[in-house]
Amino acid sequence: MSAAYDLLVTDARLADGSPVALGIRDGRYAHVGATAPEGARAARTIDAGGGLVTESFVNGHMHLEKVHTLDRAGDGALAAYTSGNMGAALRSIVREASQVKRQYDRDWLEPNIRRALDAAVAHGVLHIQAFVDVDTTARLVGMEAVLAVREEYRDLLDLQVVAFPQDGLLRDPGAAELCEEALRMGADVVGGIPWIEMTDAEAQAHVSWACRLAAEQGRRVAMLVDDAGDPGLRTTQMLAESMLEHGLEGRGVACHARALATYPQPTLQRLMDLSQAAGLGFVSDPHTGPLHLPVREFLEDGIPVALGQDDIEDAYYPFGRHSMLEVAFLAAHTLRFLTGADQRLLLDMITTRAADVLGVPDHAIGEGNPANLCIHPDGRLRDVLTEHARPRWVIREGRVVAESETTTRLQR
Numbered sequence: 001m002s003a004a005y006d007l008l009v010t011d012a013r014l015a016d017g018s019p020v021a022l023g024i025r026d027g028r029y030a031h032v033g034a035t036a037p038e039g040a041r042a043a044r045t046i047d048a049g050g051g052l053v054t055e056s057f058v059n060g061h062m063h064l065e066k067v068h069t070l071d072r073a074g075d076g077a078l079a080a081y082t083s084g085n086m087g088a089a090l091r092s093i094v095r096e097a098s099q100v101k102r103q104y105d106r107d108w109l110e111p112n113i114r115r116a117l118d119a120a121v122a123h124g125v126l127h128i129q130a131f132v133d134v135d136t137t138a139r140l141v142g143m144e145a146v147l148a149v150r151e152e153y154r155d156l157l158d159l160q161v162v163a164f165p166q167d168g169l170l171r172d173p174g175a176a177e178l179c180e181e182a183l184r185m186g187a188d189v190v191g192g193i194p195w196i197e198m199t200d201a202e203a204q205a206h207v208s209w210a211c212r213l214a215a216e217q218g219r220r221v222a223m224l225v226d227d228a229g230d231p232g233l234r235t236t237q238m239l240a241e242s243m244l245e246h247g248l249e250g251r252g253v254a255c256h257a258r259a260l261a262t263y264p265q266p267t268l269q270r271l272m273d274l275s276q277a278a279g280l281g282f283v284s285d286p287h288t289g290p291l292h293l294p295v296r297e298f299l300e301d302g303i304p305v306a307l308g309q310d311d312i313e314d315a316y317y318p319f320g321r322h323s324m325l326e327v328a329f330l331a332a333h334t335l336r337f338l339t340g341a342d343q344r345l346l347l348d349m350i351t352t353r354a355a356d357v358l359g360v361p362d363h364a365i366g367e368g369n370p371a372n373l374c375i376h377p378d379g380r381l382r383d384v385l386t387e388h389a390r391p392r393w394v395i396r397e398g399r400v401v402a403e404s405e406t407t408t409r410l411q412r
């Protein structure tokens, strides 16, 4: 009997240029080969027309409840944050963000979150690590909104929700208890932002609290670390050490970590070795700030690095449409990742390597793995990055969840 599939994708290309046909059954790849098996039948067949097929995209770091709040925060917040003066930026974050957070209301938060998730699905982003502020100003309102919307979107994408004490733990007494409550409500990951505490001892206490809680509850940790151009910041190291101490190898993510760009080489090398030992993954968002993690060195050392959208139209970044291809395109310029080999690395950092960072298993296109993929209008990776257009088809566990079409007719 000939092979029968739920969905068959024919005439597609892989990133290395080789032809591929995909047979999908029960949400997983049942056939990955240069051509479809002889006489294959399928409930639905998509002729990719020579288009590139990639894994679906992974957004390693996203402030999800803050999306589309720039008009509430005002341009002044953005001006202060991007002024280059990290001291002023920090104070502006506390002031402007608190002013917006005091207004948090599910009535306006949820439509904003839906808009950002609709954009994600349309752009083929099916896994997101979403940070949600949980502190004594936001309390649990943003978390309630994100968890409610996550439920609405459960058939479309996977949200890893991080209970994130944006204002610190020791700086903001009460935040730890609220984060623990957020985990009971349904948040997945223990968050942290140790570098904003007032002393190294307090930063250490912040990291230890998060890692101990994650270990006790069998969860992952994800933190914003060392997010300023200060070579004295050491909270990435604290996170890696604490993961080792609490048996959290391979279950931690460090976001931003921009201070590492200012470290002397021996210090950076020791930290890379320690990160390897701890199985610490990194997320960089080089389009949202002038300084960035030394991504190339980390990749060359074999440390998993993902890219993140970070922000969409908030006090930190005025643009963003939840397109990881757009983020990769911008990263190509900020990181100078321009050669063909570099383009493949960019693709990895928004697909398979990003999945490794987030602990998402079996994300690669391969028989037996979940069929989460995008079929692009162009056949070459270079063109797909140049255009950073919406995929023609987005497929989640074998089901088409978005179809896009763009046509232009020149008038002569």
Ligand SMILES: [Zn+2]
Binding pocket: 061, 063, 224, 255, 256, 310
């Ligand atoms: Zn961030």
